[in-house]
Amino acid sequence: MDYLPTRLGDLIVWMANFASKLPGYASTFGLSAAEVAQVATDRAVLEFAINGARIRQTDAQEWVQFRETVLFAPLGTPMPSLPTPGNVGALPTGALASIVPRVRALVQRLKAHPNYTTAIGEDLGIEPPSVSQPDRPTLRARAETNFRVRLTFTMYRMPMLEIQSRRGSETEFTTIAFDTSSPYVDGREPLEAGKPEVREYRARYIDRNDQPIGDWSDVVSVTAKP
Template sequence: MPKWTVRPIDGGKGLPPYKIFFEFLVIQDKTTMPTSSYMPKDDSGKADLLDHVAATLPKYVVTLDISAEDLASHQADAVAFRYGLNLHNYAQSYAHNCTAAKNLLRDGGTDATLWPIPPLLPEPIPPIVKSGIIPRFSLFVTRLKAHKNFSPAIGQDLRIIGSAYIIDPSTWKPVLSSLVQAGHPTVVWTKGKASAIEIWVDRNDGNGFVFLIIHTEPNTPDPAPLPPPETSVVWKYKAIYRYHDEQVGEWSDVLSVVVGG
């Protein structure tokens, strides 16, 4: 930042009786940028990390002296958090369907008016765990890193060293599943590090796959009009992740959902 000083001088005819001088202060910034945190900021990313550690940790139980109780505790936490996240996403989808039904009742439309059916708890229901999964996981990671046998290679494999985990969007491939609410399918997916997901649908009407939506948060209800009563049809969905507003990675496997009937 420049330091301004004013010094009086004899300006002479037609000149101001002062001049402005600059004195630049050189400031050396010695702040070191910290490495990025291994902990994702969003819940979907946290669930993915917990799942990955739960699946990868068993091969290090001897190297890092991980007890059977600690391993079982973390694996139970991972399952419980994923289940809780899915319940949250199902509830959001149900809320979306409630809004659509309310708007249809209010404004009219071509679709049949049906009361949305509240989501049922998906089976199997995991045992409840003690609250504070993420703080507990962070303490567990701190213990692992303090072990004499811990190494950067192990940290990279477990994805608990932030700067060492390289994001490679070219390897991303969505995994789709479905949930049906009041006859309408909801495409279930996880976000991970992606910015959004792009979903296409084939309604078995001869048009093949057509663009459906770009969605930034799981999950994605399909509010399209349902087939006539007592008629069933197979709708197919495929999706690809988006990152920095571009398609990345591979297309998902095709998800088939029977609608109507």
């Protein structure tokens, strides 16, 4: 099992731990001040990139909802407010691309050093975890307003989750999303405009080669309402 988390939110936490504790081992491994400083910069840039993408994804979801309301809402629906873009901030000074490969190369150096121990590796978070993983996800669904359904799940360091749904008179499940972090919000308009509909969901893990892992989750059912 890899020591690096696959879930982006967990990767932020991992990088924060690695960057904060590495200076304490600089002399142990003969690291220069510039190398330690680069890891600190990489931490800031990694968090900036991940959070920035999340903000823009939220922006996109809000624009999709805006579009769907403007185009397909029932007659008499008030015009929605124009979505306001989120603030991603400024790119940290000294940003360099290829953060994960650079960190992996550094970790490889640390592990090859004669002063390396398993205890140090566990403190830095570079020893693989020994936590067992389920072979299928647990999916939870909650109806929100405006026909939205919020799905929550735990990734358990899995790379991706495939989410399928079936609703109304549909007889087959179809894939509606591939997600890497919880939650996922299903913001589709109902098949019959303005009418509540029962939606069923199931999900399964996907590996780095886009192949399914384990079985489908139990099917969860929820009624989407205005």
